[in-house]
Amino acid sequence: MTNISNQTLNESVSQPTYDRSKLKSRIVHLGFGAFHRAHQGLFTDEVARKSESDWGICEVNLFGGEDLITSLREQNHLYTVAEKGAESTDVKVIGSVNESLHPSFDGIEAVIEKMAEPQVAIVSMTITEKGYCADPATGLLDKNNPLVVADLENPTQPKSALGYIVQALKVRRERGLTPFTVMSCDNVQENGHVAKAAILEFAKLLDAELGAWIEANVTFPCTMVDRIVPAATEETLNEITELLGVQDPCGIACEPFRQWVIEDNFVAGRPDWNIAGAEFVADVVPYEEMKLRMLNGSHSFLAYLGYLGGYAHISDTMTDEGYRKAAFDMMMKAQAPSLSMPEGTDLEGYAKLLIDRFTNPSLKHKTWQIAMDGSQKIPQRMGGSLRFHLEQGSDFKWLAAGIAGWMRYVSAVDEQGNEIDVRDPMADQLKAVCDEHGQNVSVVPALLAIEAIFAPEIGQNPQVIDAVSSAYQSLIENGARATVAAL
Numbered sequence: 001m002t003n004i005s006n007q008t009l010n011e012s013v014s015q016p017t018y019d020r021s022k023l024k025s026r027i028v029h030l031g032f033g034a035f036h037r038a039h040q041g042l043f044t045d046e047v048a049r050k051s052e053s054d055w056g057i058c059e060v061n062l063f064g065g066e067d068l069i070t071s072l073r074e075q076n077h078l079y080t081v082a083e084k085g086a087e088s089t090d091v092k093v094i095g096s097v098n099e100s101l102h103p104s105f106d107g108i109e110a111v112i113e114k115m116a117e118p119q120v121a122i123v124s125m126t127i128t129e130k131g132y133c134a135d136p137a138t139g140l141l142d143k144n145n146p147l148v149v150a151d152l153e154n155p156t157q158p159k160s161a162l163g164y165i166v167q168a169l170k171v172r173r174e175r176g177l178t179p180f181t182v183m184s185c186d187n188v189q190e191n192g193h194v195a196k197a198a199i200l201e202f203a204k205l206l207d208a209e210l211g212a213w214i215e216a217n218v219t220f221p222c223t224m225v226d227r228i229v230p231a232a233t234e235e236t237l238n239e240i241t242e243l244l245g246v247q248d249p250c251g252i253a254c255e256p257f258r259q260w261v262i263e264d265n266f267v268a269g270r271p272d273w274n275i276a277g278a279e280f281v282a283d284v285v286p287y288e289e290m291k292l293r294m295l296n297g298s299h300s301f302l303a304y305l306g307y308l309g310g311y312a313h314i315s316d317t318m319t320d321e322g323y324r325k326a327a328f329d330m331m332m333k334a335q336a337p338s339l340s341m342p343e344g345t346d347l348e349g350y351a352k353l354l355i356d357r358f359t360n361p362s363l364k365h366k367t368w369q370i371a372m373d374g375s376q377k378i379p380q381r382m383g384g385s386l387r388f389h390l391e392q393g394s395d396f397k398w399l400a401a402g403i404a405g406w407m408r409y410v411s412a413v414d415e416q417g418n419e420i421d422v423r424d425p426m427a428d429q430l431k432a433v434c435d436e437h438g439q440n441v442s443v444v445p446a447l448l449a450i451e452a453i454f455a456p457e458i459g460q461n462p463q464v465i466d467a468v469s470s471a472y473q474s475l476i477e478n479g480a481r482a483t484v485a486a487l
């Protein structure tokens with residue numbers, strides 16, 4: 001079959017310039033999704049292009065994505081990233097992946113054995129918020145999560161990422177091998193700390209000694225990752241085919257901007273990702289919070305209120321002056337004041353850059369896609385700044401409008417009475433609460449009372465209830481566009 005690995009590609013396509021046979025699977029990555037392909041995969045490729053690097057990646061999908069792994073194998077683990085600017089597109093073939101596994105067809109043991117191979121130095125993850133099996137309100141392991149319950153009962157046949165990592169570390173310890181670094185690249189506040197807390201608690205429930213060994217020997221660096229990578233669509237894949245000259249079912253399009261700030265704390269070495277523009281720092285947390293609150297927080301705000309206002313893509317919301325101004329104010333008035341950044345950080349410049357990135361019309365980033373998993377995202381993206389404003393006594397109407405937008409969205413009916421396909425691990429519970437209240441403002445305290453999403457000091461705070469109720473009332477009476485314009 002002709003594909004990217006055996007076809008002559010269009011001349012403008014940039015291809016790996018290094019000997020791929022020298023790469024070793026020193027990284028096992030869980031989550032060969034859209035984002036990883038356009039971010040860590042590309043950074044690792046660029047390091048190999050610019051230096052003598054033997055860092056290769058073994059890709060694993062634990063949930064879904066079987067077809068992607070099959071296609072990746074058929075094309076010798078090469079895939080395409082199309083960086084789409086407002087005017088032109090750069091097409092790069094990525095060569096940093098040298099292997100892949102899927103438990104559905106390779107078996108669970110094969111994945112654990114790979115993670116236990118001596119050369120593996122890093123297990124990295126893009127497994128989405130829910131992959132950490134953490135309680136969104138506390139960030140600690142949710143012991144009632146069905147995956148956690150199943151893995152504690154049957155630890156040699158894990159289902160969750162935590163179960164795989166702990167089992168692989170157990171095997172390494174038994175074989176006298178060095179441990180690996182666990183590196184989260186998910187959009188989760190203090191992602192390394194969340195991964196560490198969940199993995200240690202899980203390991204200790206299983207075997208206290210193993211838990212202590214992991215605590216003493218494994219590191220969990222935090223990372224701040226940034227690049228807008230919409231899910232692939234038929235349209236983007238067709239465009240990639242045209243640019244390449246051949247089909248690539250693993251191809252992915254993204255914006256030109258990319259950023260990666262990494263806590264430099266690795267137990268068994270790491271690629272020099274700085275060669276490709278990453279920054280290694282001692283403390284990532286301030287950068288993470290800046291990105292999570294300003295970019296992701298305003299993204300969620302635009303996703304719910306934009307979807308309700310009839311805008312399919314983030315770039316569509318940016319054509320509406322009301323949304324554009326509200327998103328900037330959300331960044332500068334609601335989120336920026338809550339941050340403690342290193343001296344000299346230009347938050348206004350950052351906010352303006354974000355508005356420009358959101359405006360890029362060639363990126364078709366769906367409001368529906370960003371709206372997914374709100375129950376897991378809202379506390380991360382808006383909870384910290386809500387607390388800040390409650391302490392300061394300052395105005396948080398933008399946050400209240402974002403939360404009200406989410407509440408209106410999870411009722412699963414849009415402003416025209418059409419059904420919304422709400423994707424969320426708590427979708428059924430949320431819909432049941434909404435159905436009980438109908439489109440009545442009484443739904444606001446009922447949803448705020450869900451402690452798995454809102455900590456009681458937020459959800460039961462009268463000021464929060466008032467502000468969200470007033471935004472919700474406006475959504476019901478005036479609709480999303482007018483509500484946003486009035487902000």
Ligand SMILES: NC(=O)c1ccc[n+]([C@@H]2O[C@H](COP(=O)([O-])OP(=O)(O)OC[C@H]3O[C@@H](n4cnc5c(N)ncnc54)[C@H](O)[C@@H]3O)[C@@H](O)[C@H]2O)c1
Binds near residue numbers: 185229
């Ligand atoms: N797409 C972006 O623009 C972007 C930007 C920055 C960060 N991120 C982060 O990257 C992560 C992945 O996003 P994506 O856009 O690649 O999504 P995606 O849907 O393309 O990929 C999701 C990946 O997560 C895995 N997964 C899902 N549930 C899991 C579970 N319970 N346990 C283990 N693995 C699980 C899937 O196998 C898949 O590989 C998210 O956390 C997201 O916040 C995405």
